[in-house]
Amino acid sequence: EDKVVQSPLSLVVHEGDTVTLNCSYEVTNFRSLLWYKQEKKAPTFLFMLTSSGIEKKSGRLSSILDKKELFSILNITATQTGDSAVYLCAVCGNNRKLIWGLGTSLAVNP
Amino acid sequence: GAVVSQHPSWVICKSGTSVKIECRSLDFQATTMFWYRQFPKQSLMLMATSNEGSKATYEQGVEKDKFLINHASLTLSTLTVTSAHPEDSSFYICSARPLGTPDTQYFGPGTRLTVL
Numbered sequence: 001e002d003k004v005v006q007s008p009l010s011l012v013v014h015e016g017d018t019v020t021l022n023c024s025y026e027v028t029n030f031r032s033l034l035w036y037k038q039e040k041k042a043p044t045f046l047f048m049l050t051s052s053g054i055e056k057k058s059g060r061l062s063s064i065l066d067k068k069e070l071f072s073i074l075n076i077t078a079t080q081t082g083d084s085a086v087y088l089c090a091v092c093g094n095n096r097k098l099i100w101g102l103g104t105s106l107a108v109n110p
Numbered sequence: 111g112a113v114v115s116q117h118p119s120w121v122i123c124k125s126g127t128s129v130k131i132e133c134r135s136l137d138f139q140a141t142t143m144f145w146y147r148q149f150p151k152q153s154l155m156l157m158a159t160s161n162e163g164s165k166a167t168y169e170q171g172v173e174k175d176k177f178l179i180n181h182a183s184l185t186l187s188t189l190t191v192t193s194a195h196p197e198d199s200s201f202y203i204c205s206a207r208p209l210g211t212p213d214t215q216y217f218g219p220g221t222r223l224t225v226l
Binding site: 031032034036041042043044045048088092096097098100101102103 | 112116142152153154156159203205212213214215216217218219220
C-alpha cells in the first residue's frame with residue numbers, strides 16, 4: 001500500500017532557528033513529490049521535486065529529493081513566527097493522485 | 111498566478127437541505143479538479159476527481175449520490191452536498207491542476223460547512 005510518512009509530527013522552535021522536516025515515501029510508480037504549507041485555510045504550494053539531488057530554493061526555504069533512499073527534506077533557515085504552520089508532503093503516483101502525509105506542525109516562538 | 115477561489119467560504123445550513131460549493135480557477139484552465147475533505151488535525155482526504163466534460167471519479171467509500179460533482183467548464187467545478195446531515199460538517203477544499211503541469215495542484219481557500 002502506498003504511504004507517505006512525515007517526521008516529526010510536531011516541532012517547536014525559537015525565531016532564528018533552522019529546521020529540517022522529513023518526508024519518506026513508498027509509492028508505486030513515483031512521479032513527483034510536493035511540499036505544501038497549510039496555515040488556517042487550504043494548503044499553499046511550495047515546491048515540486050522530480051529529480052534526485054537538485055535543490056529547489058525559495059527565500060529561506062529549500063528542499064531536496066533522494067529517489068534512491070525514498071525521502072525528501074524541507075529546510076527552513078532563520079525561522080520567523082510567520083513560518084508557523086503545518087507542512088504537508090504529498091507524492092504523486094502513476095494515477096496522478098496525491099498521496100498525503102499527516103504533516104508536520106511547526107510552531108515558531110518569538 | 112495559479113489562483114483558485116471557492117465560494118462560499120463558510121456556510122451553515124439545516125439538516126436535510128442541499129449545499130452547493132463552487133470552485134474556480136481564476137487565471138488558468140484546469141481539465142482536472144479535485145475535491146477533498148479535511149477533519150480537524152487530520153490530513154486531506156480525497157473525495158473525488160473531477161474531469162471537465164465527464165463524470166467524476168469517486169474514491170472508495172464516498173457516496174456519489176450524496177456528493178454531486180459537476181465540472182462544466184475548464185475553470186469551474188461544483189460540489190453539491192445533498193440532504194446534508196450533521197456528520198457532513200467538515201472543511202471542504204478543492205484543488206485544480208493546470209493544463210501542462212501534470213502533478214501540481216493549487217488549492218482553493220476551502221469551505222467550512224456546518225450542518226445543524
